[in-house]
Amino acid sequence: xxxxxxxxxxxxxxxxxxxxxxxxxxxxxxxxxxxxxxxxxxxxxxxxxxxxxxxxxxxxxxxxxxxxxxxxxxxxxxxxxxxxxxxxxxxxxxxxxxxxxxxxxxxxxxxxxxxxxxxxxxxxxxxxxxxxxxxxxxxxxxxxxxxxxxxxxxxxxxxxxxxxxxxxxxxxxxxxx
Amino acid sequence: xxxxxxxxxxxxxxxxxxxxxxxxxxxxxxxxxxxxxxxxxxxxxxxxxxxxxxxxxxxxxxxxxxxxxxxxxxxxxxxxxxxxxxxxxxxxxxxxxxxxxxxxxxxxxxxxxxxxxxxxxxxxxxxxxxxxxxxxxxxxxxxxxxxxxxxxxxxxxxxxxxxxxxxxxxxxxxxxxxxxxxxxxxxxx
Amino acid sequence: xxxxxxxxxxxxxxxxxxxxxxxxxxxxxxxxxxxxxxxxxxxxxxxxxxxxxxxxxxxxxxxxxxxxxxxxxxxxxxxxxxxxxxxxxxxxxxxxxxxxxxxxxxxxxxxxxxxxxxxxxxxxxxxxxxxxxxxxxxxxxxxxxxxxxxxxxxxxxxxxxxxxxxxxxxxxxxxxxxxxxxxxxxxxxxxxxxxxxxxxxxxxxxxxxxxxxxxxxxxxxxxxxxxxxxxxxxxxxxxxxxxxxxxxxxxxxxxxxxxxxxxxxxxxxxxxxxxxxxxxxxxxxxxxxxxxxxxxxxxxxxxxxxxxxxxxxxxxxxxxxxxxxxxxxxxxxxxxxxxxxxxxxxxxxxxxxxxxxxxxxxxxxxxxxxxxxxxxxxxxxxxxxxxxxxxxxxxxxxxx
Numbered sequence: 001x002x003x004x005x006x007x008x009x010x011x012x013x014x015x016x017x018x019x020x021x022x023x024x025x026x027x028x029x030x031x032x033x034x035x036x037x038x039x040x041x042x043x044x045x046x047x048x049x050x051x052x053x054x055x056x057x058x059x060x061x062x063x064x065x066x067x068x069x070x071x072x073x074x075x076x077x078x079x080x081x082x083x084x085x086x087x088x089x090x091x092x093x094x095x096x097x098x099x100x101x102x103x104x105x106x107x108x109x110x111x112x113x114x115x116x117x118x119x120x121x122x123x124x125x126x127x128x129x130x131x132x133x134x135x136x137x138x139x140x141x142x143x144x145x146x147x148x149x150x151x152x153x154x155x156x157x158x159x160x161x162x163x164x165x166x167x168x169x170x171x172x173x174x175x176x177x
Numbered sequence: 178x179x180x181x182x183x184x185x186x187x188x189x190x191x192x193x194x195x196x197x198x199x200x201x202x203x204x205x206x207x208x209x210x211x212x213x214x215x216x217x218x219x220x221x222x223x224x225x226x227x228x229x230x231x232x233x234x235x236x237x238x239x240x241x242x243x244x245x246x247x248x249x250x251x252x253x254x255x256x257x258x259x260x261x262x263x264x265x266x267x268x269x270x271x272x273x274x275x276x277x278x279x280x281x282x283x284x285x286x287x288x289x290x291x292x293x294x295x296x297x298x299x300x301x302x303x304x305x306x307x308x309x310x311x312x313x314x315x316x317x318x319x320x321x322x323x324x325x326x327x328x329x330x331x332x333x334x335x336x337x338x339x340x341x342x343x344x345x346x347x348x349x350x351x352x353x354x355x356x357x358x359x360x361x362x363x364x365x366x
Numbered sequence: 367x368x369x370x371x372x373x374x375x376x377x378x379x380x381x382x383x384x385x386x387x388x389x390x391x392x393x394x395x396x397x398x399x400x401x402x403x404x405x406x407x408x409x410x411x412x413x414x415x416x417x418x419x420x421x422x423x424x425x426x427x428x429x430x431x432x433x434x435x436x437x438x439x440x441x442x443x444x445x446x447x448x449x450x451x452x453x454x455x456x457x458x459x460x461x462x463x464x465x466x467x468x469x470x471x472x473x474x475x476x477x478x479x480x481x482x483x484x485x486x487x488x489x490x491x492x493x494x495x496x497x498x499x500x501x502x503x504x505x506x507x508x509x510x511x512x513x514x515x516x517x518x519x520x521x522x523x524x525x526x527x528x529x530x531x532x533x534x535x536x537x538x539x540x541x542x543x544x545x546x547x548x549x550x551x552x553x554x555x556x557x558x559x560x561x562x563x564x565x566x567x568x569x570x571x572x573x574x575x576x577x578x579x580x581x582x583x584x585x586x587x588x589x590x591x592x593x594x595x596x597x598x599x600x601x602x603x604x605x606x607x608x609x610x611x612x613x614x615x616x617x618x619x620x621x622x623x624x625x626x627x628x629x630x631x632x633x634x635x636x637x638x639x640x641x642x643x644x645x646x647x648x649x650x651x652x653x654x655x656x657x658x659x660x661x662x663x664x665x666x667x668x669x670x671x672x673x674x675x676x677x678x679x680x681x682x683x684x685x686x687x688x689x690x691x692x693x694x695x696x697x698x699x700x701x702x703x704x705x706x707x708x709x710x711x712x713x714x715x716x717x718x719x720x721x722x723x724x725x726x727x728x729x730x731x732x733x734x735x736x737x738x739x740x741x742x743x744x745x746x747x748x749x750x751x752x753x754x755x756x757x758x759x760x761x762x763x764x765x766x
Contacts, residue, residue, distance in 0.1 A: 040697075042476050042696050043696070043697045045697075071603050074728035089697070096619065103699065122604055123601075127733075127736040149432055150294075150432060151436065159294075164293075171256075171259075216457060219461065227524050228527045253437055261405055261406065
């Protein structure tokens with residue numbers, strides 16, 4: 001049992017080590033635009049501090065021969081109420097090339113904040129960013145078609161924010177129970 | 178065919194009321210509009226398939242609302258979809274019936290509490306005749322609901338409004354608590 | 367809505383030419399037409415609206431409009447406890463309930479310090495693979511119906527009823543199970559389980575051959591799906607495709623092998639990837655072929671699990687489930703291979719609460735459908751139906 005747990009611990013840190021190696025390549029190129037690496041066991045990530053460089057970092061991650069993060073698995077919007085910020089968390093992996101995986105966080109202000117869109121780098125981001133806009137209200141600069149995707153076009157409010165209040169009626173139909 | 182043969186044995190003449198014949202014709206060929214929205218739609222499809230064949234009741238799903246007389250609202254109706262449901266209901270020719278299948282279209286279902294985008298029951302936008310509870314209702318439950326619609330059609334009459342027919346159906350129906358009490362008494366006796 | 371342009375003004379065009387006559391059109395002035403397929407439509411597999419801009423029968427662009435089944439799953443996740451979310455994950459992809467529950471449970475278990483008993487793992491895999499077969503049967507049956515073949519639909523649903531009866535016997539429900547719980551299962555399997563599942567496997571193997579001869583090798587079906595909606599591998603990866611869609615484009619990527627979970631590393635099964643002999647790599651027929659071949663692999667997995675599953679006297683599948691599920695603080699992105707692709711959950715936990723701070727469901731169909739606009743350019747309207755059928759969408763998962 002102890003050997004199994006020890007092996008499990010080593011396997012987990014092997015995954016974190018691969019992510020750290022990928023992070024080091026990005027850090028070497030972009031320096032202070034990215035934060036320190038958070039080497040937690042479940043989802044190692046780093047944060048992009050200079051959001052203006054996000055598209056360049058994305059292109060580098062996708063095209064550099066040592067990284068080749070050709071697949072964006074997921075892009076989630078998150079509401080950081082205590083910090084007063086909204087953010088996105090992106091998970092990347094490299095299909096068919098390497099086995100490393102990594103996560104990236106990008107944050108922006110809650111009111112009127114914006115993040116550059118990476119839908120030109122990975123097509124997955126197109127609809128995911130539309131959904132993040134629909135649910136949280138952060139604007140993605142440079143997105144080809146930023147409009148609501150799940151809620152109706154004339155819905156008021158951004159539903160997944162922590163302080164969201166449901167509207168009473170929609171087109172004359174009562175909304176709450 | 179047994180009932181008919183008994184009545185029309187020698188003379189090829191059947192004496193009954195116009196209401197009975199019209200109702201019999203209508204209930205024997207209810208053509209629902211396949212309006213499957215979510216999980217209940219799959220159970221509706223399973224009811225149409227060979228194990229719980231619906232075609233033996235004369236029920237044959239049609240794609241267009243203009244050619245159907247029953248709308249089975251199977252699944253969650255959302256706010257975005259609510260207006261389209263009204264449009265589809267208005268496109269159906271009369272006499273038309275609505276069967277609400279599953280808890281989501283009955284009352285909002287599991288999404289009643291925090292579902293901001295879910296319509297809490299399709300009867301907020303269109304009049305419903307029969308409700309079938311369940312999440313999702315078993316095919317047998319859906320067949321039971323359809324048989325209830327057929328009973329409702331039997332209560333209809335020319336010049337009678339739908340509300341009166343529904344009232345007659347409720348009066349004719351059996352009180353379930355009585356049935357349960359009787360069954361319990363018989364079991365413990 | 368963007369400006370609709372006029373199609374090219376054709377001054378003369380030869381329509382028909384044979385030995386006796388030539389038919390020409392002069393000064394044909396055509397315009398684009400906007401055709402809205404759905405949200406109520408027999409072949410869009412649910413409430414999907416496709417706004418097609420067509421030039422005659424040729425589609426210039428078909429854009430999907432979603433949200434007609436948006437049921438606020440992610441808002442619910444922030445308001446209810448971790449175990450209470452399991453029935454809602456069922457209802458996301460309602461055809462593959464056990465697989466989605468499994469994806470959610472293994473994600474939350476990454477933040478808990480418990481070890482799942484081996485018997486639980488085996489039962490999870492057996493029920494997940496049974497559900498995968500049921501889901502592929504619906505996909506194949508409804509694909510046939512979309513293209514006009516009614517009989518395979520009835521055959522598929524007949525066999526699916528047997529699987530549903532098995533799953534109802536185990537969990538109590540035909541379709542939305544609430545069976546796989548965080549840290550275990552809700553019930554143990556009944557005593558005759560091994561015998562009945564083995565009987566099903568023996569019964570079903572010849573039916574797979576029958577289905578292949580009926581639909582997959584049918585000349586009309588092949589003609590309608592071969593070469594339609596071709597997606598090259600690099601573009602598919604860039605779109606984030608996964609599951610049978612990605613394997614249909616020739617990429618050998620399966621999360622049960624590439625990012626293994628549960629006891630899949632101990633099992634021996636192939637990853638079918640079409641090689642271009644029967645179909646063109648990346649077309650609709652390849653995607654259908656992957657699903658049809660995966661049913662065989664699932665049967666193989668079930669047989670191995672039935673052999674290896676440990677018998678434990680007096681087994682309680684709820685034994686290691688903590689009384690209050692309070693994961694430690696942190697974030698995790700966990701995923702599993704669903705019949706439609708990669709279903710992932712991104713969960714943020716603050717360590718103190720019994721409710722997640724954020725739970726995002728990464729849905730396979732949402733990502734697969736996003737390529738519809740590019741796939742549909744230049745196709746005919748009937749081919750559009752063939753493409754949607756091959757993407758195999760379930761709107762509950764697309765809209766969550």
